[in-house]
Amino acid sequence: MNRLLVAGAVAAALAIAPLATSPVLGQQAAKTWTAPKTPWGDPDIQGWFSNLSENGTPLEKPAQFAGRSLEDIKGDELTSIKQAAQNRTIESFAGPLHAPEDWWQKDLNMVKGSQAWLIIDPPDGKVPALTAEATARQAAAAEARRANPRGPADSWEDRSLYDRCITRGLPGSMIPAIYGNSYQILQTPDYVAIRYEMIHETRIIPLDGRAHASPKIKTYMGDARGHWEGDTLVVETTNFRDEASYRNSNGSTLRLVERFQRVGPATVKWSVTVEDPKTWVRPWTFAMPLTIDDTQPVLEYACHEGNLGLRNILSAARSEEEAARANK
Amino acid sequence: MRKALWVFIIAAYLLALSAPLWAHHAFSAEFDANKPVKLRGNIVKMDWINPHAWLYIDVKEGGKVVSWAIELGPPNALLKRGWTKTSVPVGAEVLVDGYQSKDGALRANGRDVTLPDGRKMFAGSQGTGAPGDTPEK
Numbered sequence: 001m002n003r004l005l006v007a008g009a010v011a012a013a014l015a016i017a018p019l020a021t022s023p024v025l026g027q028q029a030a031k032t033w034t035a036p037k038t039p040w041g042d043p044d045i046q047g048w049f050s051n052l053s054e055n056g057t058p059l060e061k062p063a064q065f066a067g068r069s070l071e072d073i074k075g076d077e078l079t080s081i082k083q084a085a086q087n088r089t090i091e092s093f094a095g096p097l098h099a100p101e102d103w104w105q106k107d108l109n110m111v112k113g114s115q116a117w118l119i120i121d122p123p124d125g126k127v128p129a130l131t132a133e134a135t136a137r138q139a140a141a142a143e144a145r146r147a148n149p150r151g152p153a154d155s156w157e158d159r160s161l162y163d164r165c166i167t168r169g170l171p172g173s174m175i176p177a178i179y180g181n182s183y184q185i186l187q188t189p190d191y192v193a194i195r196y197e198m199i200h201e202t203r204i205i206p207l208d209g210r211a212h213a214s215p216k217i218k219t220y221m222g223d224a225r226g227h228w229e230g231d232t233l234v235v236e237t238t239n240f241r242d243e244a245s246y247r248n249s250n251g252s253t254l255r256l257v258e259r260f261q262r263v264g265p266a267t268v269k270w271s272v273t274v275e276d277p278k279t280w281v282r283p284w285t286f287a288m289p290l291t292i293d294d295t296q297p298v299l300e301y302a303c304h305e306g307n308l309g310l311r312n313i314l315s316a317a318r319s320e321e322e323a324a325r326a327n328k
Numbered sequence: 329m330r331k332a333l334w335v336f337i338i339a340a341y342l343l344a345l346s347a348p349l350w351a352h353h354a355f356s357a358e359f360d361a362n363k364p365v366k367l368r369g370n371i372v373k374m375d376w377i378n379p380h381a382w383l384y385i386d387v388k389e390g391g392k393v394v395s396w397a398i399e400l401g402p403p404n405a406l407l408k409r410g411w412t413k414t415s416v417p418v419g420a421e422v423l424v425d426g427y428q429s430k431d432g433a434l435r436a437n438g439r440d441v442t443l444p445d446g447r448k449m450f451a452g453s454q455g456t457g458a459p460g461d462t463p464e465k
Contacts, residue, residue: 096437096439097355097356097361097427098355098437099355099380099399099400099437100438100439100440100441102448102450103401103402103450104401107405152357153357179401179405180404180405197404199379299404299407299408300378300404301378301402302378303378303379304378305377305378306375306378306379306380307378309358309379309380309399312358312399312431312433313357313358316358317357318431319431319432320430
């Protein structure tokens with residue numbers, strides 16, 4: 001009952017939050033800045049956030065930066081890298097089969113992006129090697145595909161969870177795309193809620209130290225538990241469904257540890273440590289900043305409302321099959 | 329077996345972390361780059377639905393009126409640029425440049441939607457027909 005009440009309080013806070021003004025943006029980024037606290041004394045990481053400008057940043061360290069550290073790539077060099085990424089993004093949408101570019105291009109500002117790649121550990125900036133078990137698992141999956149080949153749209157189940165409006169999973173829900181990169185973080189003493197515009201997710205994360213759900217219970221977004229370590233919110237998520245488990249990992253053994261730390265008047269640093277001893281030989285971590293942006297509130301993205309595209313993709317595939325048969 | 333395939337497909341999507349050029353759906357799976365269409369018609373309605381909005385237009389073809397459905401982008405992106413339900417005038421004539429659906433139905437992607445005077449609809453800056461533009465005298 002108590003949990004329900006608190007969840008209700010979080011939902012109510014979500015509902016009224018757009019009416020509240022952010023005290024943070026009113027502050028100047030002065031040298032005297034100190035990280036704000038909530039009225040009950042926790043670090044305050046709340047707000048509307050966007051990470052649109054981090055779009056186009058490669059996960060792994062590109063070969064051109066061999067021998068250099070993330071901190072070395074800054075200033076004009078970083079700006080020119082980001083400008084090139086922006087140009088590539090726009091060029092990739094220059095073909096005929098898209099919606100009008102005005103829908104999103106004017107908001108794209110990758111030049112403000114803050115880093116040249118995302119992986120901060122291991123130091124080489126690469127995803128660690130797969131374990132023997134993961135290699136065997138992927139080989140078995142490849143063999144299964146050879147034995148039972150399927151087209152890209154034989155069934156709706158052949159489309160991604162994203163195409164099907166189910167989820168972008170974790171950490172996918174916070175990975176920037178060309179639009180829909182709005183997030184909201186809200187706190188109570190006992191819970192943190194994180195909302196993701198695309199595609200319509202809210203995580204309500206208990207902070208009371210309770211145990212994880214039974215391993216038998218697996219979900220697309222996993223089972224999250226949070227706690228404060230100094231000024232940092234640490235969220236540990238486990239119990240993933242295999243089909244939503246990050247980068248082909250094992251949903252039962254994957255553990256994502258996110259850290260949210262307020263590092264400036266309008267910035268929360270978000271990092272994700274990815275651990276799965278059945279998939280990678282060591283844990284690895286990537287990070288990016290989330291920027292407070294009150295002009296980008298989370299709007300409802302009721303993805304199933306009119307997901308006509310999915311039906312049309314399937315009917316397109318059927319008519320292509322028919323055409324192929326007719327040409328035989 | 330099916331699960332293995334799923335995992336492969338999902339992996340392909342999640343790998344897009346390093347190539348983050350996502351839009352919600354790949355229009356290339358729906359529309360045919362070999363079937364360009366240019367449609368002049370009048371707006372019947374705009375469905376502000378997720379994940380993509382649809383614009384419905386009536387096109388006169390040899391004395392008959394043919395209804396086309398035009399797939400657009402996500403409503404939230406337009407809304408954040410200042411467009412609202414009342415910004416898309418029913419009855420207005422538009423020219424749609426797009427590509428027809430692969431299954432031959434009267435659907436197309438709206439690559440460009442322009443008003444008769446050449447101004448682009450759904451653009452967000454001054455002088456492009458966006459809401460907030462100085463109205464023409």
